[in-house]
Amino acid sequence: MAEIIEKLITTDEIKTDEYLVNMGPQHPSTHGVLRLLVKLEGEIVHNVEPHIGYIHSGIEKMSEALSYPQIIHLTDRMDYLSAHMNNEAVCLCIEDALQVQVPERVKYIRTIIDELQRLASHQLWWCASGMDLGALTAFFYGLRDREDILDIFEETCGARLTLNYSVPGGVMFDIHPNFQAKVKAFIKKFRKILPEYDKLLTGNIIFQNRTKGVGILSKEDAIAYGVTGPTGRASGFSCDVRKHHPYSAYPYIKFDEKVGTDGDCFMRWKLRMDEMRESLNIIEQLIDNIPEGDYALKMKGVIKLPEGEFYQRVETARGEFGVYIVSDGKKNPYRVKYRSPGFSNLFAINHIAKKWKIADLVAIMATFDLVIPDIDR
Amino acid sequence: MKSTFNYIAEIFKAIWSLLTGMKVTAKYFFTPWNNVTQQYPENRDTLVMFDRFRGEVIMPHDEKNEHKCTGCGICEINCPNGSIEIISKSIVNEEGKKKRIIDQHIYHLAMCTFCNLCIKSCPSDAIVMGQNFEHAYWDRVSMTKVLNRPGSKIMEGVKE
Numbered sequence A: 001m002a003e004i005i006e007k008l009i010t011t012d013e014i015k016t017d018e019y020l021v022n023m024g025p026q027h028p029s030t031h032g033v034l035r036l037l038v039k040l041e042g043e044i045v046h047n048v049e050p051h052i053g054y055i056h057s058g059i060e061k062m063s064e065a066l067s068y069p070q071i072i073h074l075t076d077r078m079d080y081l082s083a084h085m086n087n088e089a090v091c092l093c094i095e096d097a098l099q100v101q102v103p104e105r106v107k108y109i110r111t112i113i114d115e116l117q118r119l120a121s122h123q124l125w126w127c128a129s130g131m132d133l134g135a136l137t138a139f140f141y142g143l144r145d146r147e148d149i150l151d152i153f154e155e156t157c158g159a160r161l162t163l164n165y166s167v168p169g170g171v172m173f174d175i176h177p178n179f180q181a182k183v184k185a186f187i188k189k190f191r192k193i194l195p196e197y198d199k200l201l202t203g204n205i206i207f208q209n210r211t212k213g214v215g216i217l218s219k220e221d222a223i224a225y226g227v228t229g230p231t232g233r234a235s236g237f238s239c240d241v242r243k244h245h246p247y248s249a250y251p252y253i254k255f256d257e258k259v260g261t262d263g264d265c266f267m268r269w270k271l272r273m274d275e276m277r278e279s280l281n282i283i284e285q286l287i288d289n290i291p292e293g294d295y296a297l298k299m300k301g302v303i304k305l306p307e308g309e310f311y312q313r314v315e316t317a318r319g320e321f322g323v324y325i326v327s328d329g330k331k332n333p334y335r336v337k338y339r340s341p342g343f344s345n346l347f348a349i350n351h352i353a354k355k356w357k358i359a360d361l362v363a364i365m366a367t368f369d370l371v372i373p374d375i376d377r
Numbered sequence B: 001m002k003s004t005f006n007y008i009a010e011i012f013k014a015i016w017s018l019l020t021g022m023k024v025t026a027k028y029f030f031t032p033w034n035n036v037t038q039q040y041p042e043n044r045d046t047l048v049m050f051d052r053f054r055g056e057v058i059m060p061h062d063e064k065n066e067h068k069c070t071g072c073g074i075c076e077i078n079c080p081n082g083s084i085e086i087i088s089k090s091i092v093n094e095e096g097k098k099k100r101i102i103d104q105h106i107y108h109l110a111m112c113t114f115c116n117l118c119i120k121s122c123p124s125d126a127i128v129m130g131q132n133f134e135h136a137y138w139d140r141v142s143m144t145k146v147l148n149r150p151g152s153k154i155m156e157g158v159k160e
């Protein structure tokens, strides 16, 4: 008897049939309409095939019919958690093409809003992936604290999610008189809350067992797949655009680029937690030193870019976001292409999820921090 | 022996990690005044939105039922999704000159993305963002609004 069991375990004879399961497009842990065709043997994942396009909105094509100030508000709807970074990327690209220098004040304001947006995005990631891994409390706490940032946005930019705050040559409104005080109060409060986040989840034994050593993405693979942002940095790929190609006010400040080593789910988790702390440091360096001056340049009523090709990249909360504009000298672009971080990151999942259980696939997806409209555009 | 000891220590560490998390939730459980949600439909009367909040496009009228819109159509050109339609008409003013004025400033709330471009581009600041955010209607027709009120006319002294 023992021999038979031994034989069954060591050979492939107890192998069951492989079967295909759809995860999504309506699945709570895909965070949107993403469909993963998962090939399973029992609980073990053999292949993950992402099927995208369910929320494709044709933003790139639509932009060809719109003028430059108008295409900015569409980028809000791509990676909605990094709305301002996307806006800024387009604005920087336009400003670069027109060879205009924005006032220092604009650079500072944009950078502060960038970092607040990164905080808000990482908070939502924190609470949503906590929920994916079975911690519902995290979801409520994360949303509660994100509310403070959204209130700051609402007061200064007028919107909570789709900010549309950057315009070519500056920002739409000057900062609200309460802005600095509120941001400082938020930083003070959030510094107290971050250790709570760690207590609640990072140290939790169940959470650690589900993430440590799971879904390891090597540095070589990260580079090969073009995985950027915190996900790529957790694998040791130093790819922070803020550091390597600084824009706006990033050249003026000191900050560390957090780079991890292991590339597993826990590292990706920890890296984003560290990034939140770093964002607080960045905001603290800037918030008291916002220079006086105009909040926007006076631009022409109709903005026409010179003929040529222009590229600009920024670091969103998910990775490197690139804007490529081809202009033929008219008032609307000839072609716009967005390089979205989510698209490249998504396709690394197949590589690392193989041989893991389906529950680990959820953990991998949670720590990849996917935003589906960013993938589909 | 050592491994057994480690095993038991691990168990205690695990339980401790769970208790640490529970401590945080317990703290909020016993101090509910720290975080209270807004009781939304009940606090409707006292709810004040931030003044830059982008709820809907409105055209303020003064007490004489006058607005500042000249009917120039710049907001219509600047709107990215065609939410604004300007219908103008020509009239003959007292001096006998022909003049184009606004007939209807039509605003399709259902298509608006609240991007603020129309308000920024309006040369006479005739339209602003309203604070109303309760945009649930029973039919689509009521989401198409005419912003200039019936019988209203343009304010004196607005540059055309």
Ligand code: SF4
Pocket: B068, B069, B070, B071, B072, B073, B074, B075, B076, B086, B121, B122, B123, B124, B125, B126, B127
């Ligand atoms: S609202 Fe302003 S921009 Fe639009 S037609 Fe009237 S005056 Fe012109």
Ligand code: SF4
Pocket: B057, B078, B079, B080, B081, B082, B083, B084, B111, B112, B113, B114, B115, B116, B117, B118, B119
């Ligand atoms: S807010 Fe934007 S979308 Fe709405 S009417 Fe004005 S320009 Fe059009």
